Structure formats: structure tokens, C-alpha cells
Amino acid sequence: MFRNIILNTNKTEIDFEILKSEQIYSKFEACLNAHGMYETLKFSLSLSPVVHNLMDELIDENNNIMDNPTYEHFQAYSTYLHETIHWWQHVGSVSGLLFSLSYLGITYINFEDLKEIYRDFGAKKSLKSWSSSILKKEGALAQKKLAKANTVVNNTLDIEYYQLLALEPKRFAHYVNGDNFFESIGHSYHMAYSQLNRLLDTVIDDEFKILPHPENWQKKFNELSDKKIDGYYYGSVIIIPPIGMLDIYEGQAKFIQLQFLISLYPELDSMEYWCNNGHLYGVYLSAFNEYKRILNIDVIEKISDPLVGLFLLICDLAINPSVGFPFNIEKYENFITDVDVGIRFCKLTVALREKIYLIDRLNDYSKQEYLYLSYELCEHAGYTHPSLLLDKILSWENKSDKFVSLMKEYESFEFDLSNQPIRVMFSHFIEFCKDKSLRPEFFCWPSKFLISQGSNQEFKELWLKHLSLFGDHPYKKGVYPRLRNDRKQENVQKTFNDFYGGTALYDLTRQWILIDGDFKLNYNWLSENYIEKDIFEWANETFKSVYSIDLREFENFNHNNI
Structure with missing residues (x-):
């Protein structure tokens, strides 16, 4: 089921800029010619002009379907559905929240150390190459003065390794295996979950009264390393699943999209048809x-087969681990298999194979069936039932005043500026959990309810409530906030402005730590009226407001010249 890869003893260093250009941070596309796209680090849903136009023809201003729609109209809507599922995955699942906030957390986790490094040594970029150059010149004697820089670089690299191995393990395992700084896959997941809980402590908790405290984990993980438990020590065997988050996210979104289309056009209920027409291939x-x-099983002939419905249930269960967040870690040696999405998917599928009679238990796609089937699969695989996960998160409302305050910000869309993007994302995650606890079947099999029960006002409201926050325009460059009838427009616009100011800060911080050369201000996607000088001033002021450093101060170092 899993493939073991032995770490290469001839280690080098990863060029993270090259990997980034090869799309580590993936674009989640709906089809071969990218009629739709959700981009993880832009937090934005994009549609082609063709899809935008067809959507405008299909849906009126009250979100009702217009008269005489064509197949092309519903195909366009299925693209929109596909990309909205990607938004749900990133904002409504534990794995997606961890992945999204892992990038945003770099600034917060390293903030004090970065300020101290600047105070003592000035503005050096990248910190990774600068510290390597000092170490080469001064040897081991430089370790003490480089302690803060090493901590910052290692913290950031640990998160990068987690992102690579979680998203596309087969693709990036060999890059990671050969990198000098890589400790182990268990360490990378440990650091990602530690960062997540530290971030959320600033938003909803107070000194880890409700969240797991990462400091309590260190001793146990050190013991695993000392005992040479696979996956938890330097030079360890690295266990990777045959698929990762990207495969599962795209597969989930694609089969929900196809369930939608065959609900309208039953004559197209053929796996072969969709394979031959450019929908089912590769990562999908x-x-x-x-x-x-x-x-x-060699062949599943129809999209309507209950096995497809069970595939979507397993996707839903796989992308929502519970160990490390919201629950504490109990069996540390099982941490990797508890949280890795690809491994979870495989173990849950094995559970279905060994309880194959469950195929006959999915008929109505109801809440009762969702809860029963989830229990049977999770119990057999050794995972927490999803209702317990949701109950745990929602129980915090009665234990934390900061939790209550955050949700008031969500209701008004007037978010505190402290870690504002994190507040926005996590408040939407909580609201998603609230609704999913009531209607898990809708969020697992939405196409069954958007069509067959389309007249049900409850499902329509759930759909509209959880559309993406940000999107594009058919004829203009840039990202725009989605208009909302239930929020003041000025609050929506301010939230948008503050959110993307924050994400630019996180990007610049990552570049400072890892990327050699001048800062790359690739923010032309943000605005229709992109002017390079204005973008520089905006990014520079954003950076200065936090670090009190002008981007033009930085002295550049290059790892190739060390």
C-alpha cells in the first residue's frame, strides 16, 4: 500500500524558487483547458470569460435558474461547482486549513526572531544563504550568533517540507530526501501542527486552555527520534502513500462535478464517456x-454507482484528520498515519474492502447514511468519527470569549487587524463546521441536493452561504471580493483590502528567509490597474509597517556564490 524511500546519504539543498516555479503551491483546475481554477495562495476562484458569460445567462440576480438553459450552461455551472469544492476543501477541512495557514503562519512564528536578527545584523537576504555564508567563513564558532537565523530558517523549511510531502508525496519525496535541512516527515508534520495551534491560540484561545499545547509534544517526539522509530528521526525511512492531497482534492471535486452533470443528463452516466471527453485523466x-x-475492482461503469458515492465519503473523511487539532496527540508513534491525508485515504479504503457489504448501505445519501458509514469506516481504520471532530470544535464556543468575539467579527465582517487573514479563514472554517454538523450529507454529496432537491431552500442557502470569498472578473484583471447581501459592502471591501495586504506580507517574509536575490513583487494578479511603482510602494509600506525595514535596505546573498 505504501512505498518506503530511504533517505539519500549524499544530501544537497533544495532550490525552493525552482520548485515554486514548478507549482508546489498548486492551481486546482477544473478541466484540461482550465475553464476554472482555484489557486491556493491567492485564496481566489477564477473562471474563464466563457464560463462567466454562460453563468450570467444561467443565473439571475436572485440566484434562480433562468428559462431554457442548455447543456453548455450547466457544464459551465459544473465548473463553478468544481472550483467551489476546492474553496470548501481549503476553508472547510482540517487538512485544507492546516495547508492554507501553514503559509500564512511564517510571519507570526518567526516575527520576534526576525526583528532581532535585523537589529543585530541588518537586512540580509536570503537569511538561508547569508547564514550559510557566515558558517562557511567562520566555522562552528559562528553557531552561537547564528542561532536565531538557524531557528527561523529551520522553522520555515519544516513547513515547506510538510507542504511538499502532503500535497504531492511521490513527486517531491526525492527532492526532500536529498536536502541537508530535512529532519523527518514526522518532524515536518509535528512542526506544521505546532504552528497551527500557536496561530489559533492568538485568535480563539488564551495560553492553550482549549487547544492542544505544542510544548507538551516535544518530549514524546524526541523519544521517538531517540528510539529510531521510522519516520521520526534524521535519516529515517520515509513512508509515503501512492497519492497525496492534490490527487484527493482533485478527485473529490471532479466526481462531485460529474454527479451534478449526470443528475441533469442521465444518458451521460458512463465512466467511459467522461474519460473519452477530457474530464477523467491524470490527477483527476x-x-x-x-x-x-x-x-x-477493475471497472466501475457508472458515475451513479454507490462506489462513487463511497469514494466521495472516503475523500471527505481522509481530508479531515483530528489528531493534533482539534484533539491532542495520544499515540505519538501513529501521528503520521493519523494525519497524512494520502495514508488516511488508503486505510479508509482498506476498511471498505474489508467491510464490502457497506456498498449496499448507501442508497438515499442521507445524514443517517453518512453518519453510519463514517462510523463503520473510521472505527475499522482507527480514526475519529467526523461528528466527534465537529462537536469538539463547536464546544469551544462555551469555553472561550475570544472564540465568541471572532464569530461576531465574522457576522459583521469587521475583523480585527491582528493576524487578519488568519481570523478570516478560521472564522469561515468554524462556520463551515457548524453547518456541516447539521448537514454533513450536503457537504459530502452536494450534487445530490443541488439538483434532485434543488427546490429545498435550506440547501440553496447553504450553497450561497459558502461560496468563495474572492474571485475574478470576466473582462478585467484582478481579484475582487464577492458581493454579499448580508454584509455591509464597505466592510466586505475593507476585509478584502486588509486580507491581501496580509498575504503580501507573508509572501515577502518567506522571500526574506528562503529566496535569494531581489524581492519579486508578482502581485499584478491583484489589480486591474497594475502599475509597478505603485505596487512596490504598497508592498514596501506593508512590510515597513510591520518590520520597520525598507525593502531597498536588503543586502543580497546567493547560495551559488557561497
Whole structure:
């Protein structure tokens, strides 16, 4: 089921800029010619002009379907559905929240150390190359003065390794295996979850009264390292699943999209048809193929087959681990298999294979079936039932005044500026959890309710409530806030402005730590009226307001010249 890769003893260093240009941070696309896209680090949903136009023809201002829609109209809507599922994955699942906030957390986790490094040594970029150059010149004697810089670089690299191995393990395992700074996959997940809890402590908690405290984990993880437990020590075997988050996210979104289309056009209910028409291939099919392989099933002929519904349930369960957040870690040696999305997917599919009679228990796609099937699969795989996960998160409302305050910010869209992007994302995560606890079946199989029960006002309201916050325009460059009838427009616009100011800060901080050369201000996607000088001034003022450093102060170092 899993592939073991032995770490390369001839280690080098990863060029993170090259990897970034190769799309580590993936664009989640709906189809071969990218009629739709959700970009993880832009937090934005994009549609092609063709899809925008068809959507405008299909949906009126009250979000009702217009008369005489065509197949092309519903195909466009299915693209929108596909990309909205990607938004749900990033804002409404534990794995997506961890992945999204892992990037945003770099500034917060390293803030004090970065300020101290600047005070003592000035503005050096990248910190990774600068510290390496000092170490090369001065040797081991430089370790003490480089302690803060090493901490910052290692903190950031740990998060980068987590992102690579969680998203596309097979693609990036060899890059990571050969990197000098890589400790172990268990360490990378440990650091990602530690950062998540530290971030959220600033937003909803007070000294970890309700969240797991990462300081309590260190001793146990050190013991695993000392005992040479695979996955938890330097030079360890690295266990990776055959698929990762990208495969599962794309497979989930694609099969929900196809369920939508066959609900309207039953004559197209053929797996072969969608394979031959450019929908099912590559990353859109890889998780489903692994699912069939584990189940020892060669062919599933129809999209309407209950096995497809169970595939979507397993995707939903796989992307929502509970160990480390919101629950504490109990069995530290199982931490990797508890939180890695690809491994979870495989173990849950094995559970279905060993309880194959469950295929006959999915008929109505109801809440009762969702809860029953989830219990059977999770119990067999050794995972927490999703209702317990949701109950745990929602219980915090009665234990934390900061939790209550955050949700008041969500209701008004007047967010405190302290870690504002994190406040925005986490408040939407909480609201998603509230609604999912009531209607888990809708969020697992939305196409069953958007069409067959489309007249149900409750499902329509849930759909509209959880559309993406930000999107594009059919004829103009830039990202724009989605208009909301239930929020003041000035609050929505301010939230948008503050959010993207914050994300620019996180990007610049990452560049400061890891990326050699001048700062790359690639923010032309943000605005229709992009003017390079104005973008520089905006980014520079954003950076100065936090660090009191002008971007033009930085002295550049390059790892190739060390």
C-alpha cells in the first residue's frame, strides 16, 4: 500500500524558487483547458470569460435558474461547482486549513526572531544563504550568533517540507530526501501542527486552555527520534502513500462535478464517456484509480454507482484528520498515519474492502447514511468519527470569549487587524463546521441536493452561504471580493483590502528567509490597474509597517556564490 524511500546519504539543498516555479503551491483546475481554477495562495476562484458569460445567462440576480438553459450552461455551472469544492476543501477541512495557514503562519512564528536578527545584523537576504555564508567563513564558532537565523530558517523549511510531502508525496519525496535541512516527515508534520495551534491560540484561545499545547509534544517526539522509530528521526525511512492531497482534492471535486452533470443528463452516466471527453485523466483520476486498486475492482461503469458515492465519503473523511487539532496527540508513534491525508485515504479504503457489504448501505445519501458509514469506516481504520471532530470544535464556543468575539467579527465582517487573514479563514472554517454538523450529507454529496432537491431552500442557502470569498472578473484583471447581501459592502471591501495586504506580507517574509536575490513583487494578479511603482510602494509600506525595514535596505546573498 505504501512505498518506503530511504533517505539519500549524499544530501544537497533544495532550490525552493525552482520548485515554486514548478507549482508546489498548486492551481486546482477544473478541466484540461482550465475553464476554472482555484489557486491556493491567492485564496481566489477564477473562471474563464466563457464560463462567466454562460453563468450570467444561467443565473439571475436572485440566484434562480433562468428559462431554457442548455447543456453548455450547466457544464459551465459544473465548473463553478468544481472550483467551489476546492474553496470548501481549503476553508472547510482540517487538512485544507492546516495547508492554507501553514503559509500564512511564517510571519507570526518567526516575527520576534526576525526583528532581532535585523537589529543585530541588518537586512540580509536570503537569511538561508547569508547564514550559510557566515558558517562557511567562520566555522562552528559562528553557531552561537547564528542561532536565531538557524531557528527561523529551520522553522520555515519544516513547513515547506510538510507542504511538499502532503500535497504531492511521490513527486517531491526525492527532492526532500536529498536536502541537508530535512529532519523527518514526522518532524515536518509535528512542526506544521505546532504552528497551527500557536496561530489559533492568538485568535480563539488564551495560553492553550482549549487547544492542544505544542510544548507538551516535544518530549514524546524526541523519544521517538531517540528510539529510531521510522519516520521520526534524521535519516529515517520515509513512508509515503501512492497519492497525496492534490490527487484527493482533485478527485473529490471532479466526481462531485460529474454527479451534478449526470443528475441533469442521465444518458451521460458512463465512466467511459467522461474519460473519452477530457474530464477523467491524470490527477483527476489518480485517487479513484488507487481506490479501485485497493478494492480489487477493475471497472466501475457508472458515475451513479454507490462506489462513487463511497469514494466521495472516503475523500471527505481522509481530508479531515483530528489528531493534533482539534484533539491532542495520544499515540505519538501513529501521528503520521493519523494525519497524512494520502495514508488516511488508503486505510479508509482498506476498511471498505474489508467491510464490502457497506456498498449496499448507501442508497438515499442521507445524514443517517453518512453518519453510519463514517462510523463503520473510521472505527475499522482507527480514526475519529467526523461528528466527534465537529462537536469538539463547536464546544469551544462555551469555553472561550475570544472564540465568541471572532464569530461576531465574522457576522459583521469587521475583523480585527491582528493576524487578519488568519481570523478570516478560521472564522469561515468554524462556520463551515457548524453547518456541516447539521448537514454533513450536503457537504459530502452536494450534487445530490443541488439538483434532485434543488427546490429545498435550506440547501440553496447553504450553497450561497459558502461560496468563495474572492474571485475574478470576466473582462478585467484582478481579484475582487464577492458581493454579499448580508454584509455591509464597505466592510466586505475593507476585509478584502486588509486580507491581501496580509498575504503580501507573508509572501515577502518567506522571500526574506528562503529566496535569494531581489524581492519579486508578482502581485499584478491583484489589480486591474497594475502599475509597478505603485505596487512596490504598497508592498514596501506593508512590510515597513510591520518590520520597520525598507525593502531597498536588503543586502543580497546567493547560495551559488557561497
